[in-house]
Amino acid sequence: MVEIRKDYFTERLSIVTSERALRPNPAKQVSAHASKCPFCPGNEEMTPPADLVLVRKGETLAKQTDTEGELIKDWIVRAFPNKYPIVTPSASPSYGEYPHYSEPAIGYHYVLVATPKHGEHFAKVNIEQWTNILASVQDKVRWLYGQRGVSFVLVFINSGKEAGATIDHPHLQMVTVPRLPPVVELEAINVQNSLNDLGICPMCQVVAAESGGPRQILSTEFYLAYAPWASTLAYEFWIYPKRHQTSILKLSQKELMDLSLILRSTLGGMAKALGDCSFNLVIHSSSEKKTTKQIHWHIEVFPKLTTWAGLELGGGIYASEVSPEAAAEQLGAASRKELAQLVGIT
Numbered sequence: 221m222v223e224i225r226k227d228y229f230t231e232r233l234s235i236v237t238s239e240r241a242l243r244p245n246p247a248k249q250v251s252a253h254a255s256k257c258p259f260c261p262g263n264e265e266m267t268p269p270a271d272l273v274l275v276r277k278g279e280t281l282a283k284q285t286d287t288e289g290e291l292i293k294d295w296i297v298r299a300f301p302n303k304y305p306i307v308t309p310s311a312s313p314s315y316g317e318y319p320h321y322s323e324p325a326i327g328y329h330y331v332l333v334a335t336p337k338h339g340e341h342f343a344k345v346n347i348e349q350w351t352n353i354l355a356s357v358q359d360k361v362r363w364l365y366g367q368r369g370v371s372f373v374l375v376f377i378n379s380g381k382e383a384g385a386t387i388d389h390p391h392l393q394m395v396t397v398p399r400l401p402p403v404v405e406l407e408a409i410n411v412q413n414s415l416n417d418l419g420i421c422p423m424c425q426v427v428a429a430e431s432g433g434p435r436q437i438l439s440t441e442f443y444l445a446y447a448p449w450a451s452t453l454a455y456e457f458w459i460y461p462k463r464h465q466t467s468i469l470k471l472s473q474k475e476l477m478d479l480s481l482i483l484r485s486t487l488g489g490m491a492k493a494l495g496d497c498s499f500n501l502v503i504h505s506s507s508e509k510k511t512t513k514q515i516h517w518h519i520e521v522f523p524k525l526t527t528w529a530g531l532e533l534g535g536g537i538y539a540s541e542v543s544p545e546a547a548a549e550q551l552g553a554a555s556r557k558e559l560a561q562l563v564g565i566t
């Protein structure tokens with residue numbers, strides 16, 4: 221059974237599945253030695269065949285596909301269906317009515333292994349590799365939007381045990397859903413209302429308001445990283461394109477490289493300032509479905525130093541023990557140092 225259930229009263233959604241209970245014990249898995257790691261080179265047979273494998277061919281990169289029985293070994297990025305998916309293309313089409321509203325959790329759940337190196341923290345992944353990762357994400361996201369029943373693709377990273385990672389080899393995940401996730405839908409409604417009423421994108425306004433202010437962390441040619449005014453966790457930060465852009469699929473090569481630079485600098489800065497902490501990273505990008513409202517795409521990063529507790533779960537009120545201004549000062553100093561080093565090296 222795999223279904224999306226909606227809360228009695230609110231727009232909150234739950235994916236209820238029984239299959240994932242079969243996956244290995246997360247506590248054991250996270251500390252698995254590299255020789256047993258299903259994401260390490262040499263262990264390709266431990267995962268489903270990959271349908272996107274990036275390999276080096278002399279000076280250039282080539283995209284290849286695993287075929288059954290012939291797995292590509294020398295890869296630099298590898299994407300394949302999750303062995304224990306939270307949604308599935310074969311979910312049985314059953315629907316429930318209020319108050320037990322449900323719809324089938326039809327979709328795809330992909331894993332994208334970010335580097336062949338087991339112990340390489342995201343904060344250490346170099347800019348060239350970040351560009352490979354992001355280009356592969358674009359490729360896979362584009363493909364997923366072409367599949368049946370896909371209304372939205374959520375791209376995210378769970379890094380570290382506190383962030384819910386079950387395997388510590390750096391990887392991204394992509395989960396598709398047959399509707400907009402409530403958080404993205406709320407953003408889209410606000411953008412649409414503001415565009416209709418005032419002719420301005422509210423997210424563009426926020427970028428302008430936070431530029432050069434006390435919550436700015438880092439500014440590059442095309443992107444701004446800042447700590448949001450009402451953070452939900454200490455040291456939370458967001459990365460926004462400075463110009464209005466709706467989708468991560470619209471990036472030029474220059475923007476892709478600059479995004480790699482700001483990601484590497486801020487994640488590197490975060491690791492220096494806070495230690496190699498667990499974190500979640502999510503990409504909010506507009507749906508490619510023509511009928512869906514658009515947003516100003518962006519990235520949100522949640523360092524997991526503390527956990528949401530009673531106030532947060534019970535009231536939807538988030539206690540952040542570090543002010544966004546103080547967080548920006550610390551993360552900003554560390555991120556600018558990383559950036560200076562990276563630009564100095566390249």
Ligand SMILES: [Zn+2]
Nearest residue numbers: 257260338389
């Ligand atoms: Zn590994």
Ligand SMILES: [Zn+2]
Nearest residue numbers: 421424464516
């Ligand atoms: Zn905008």
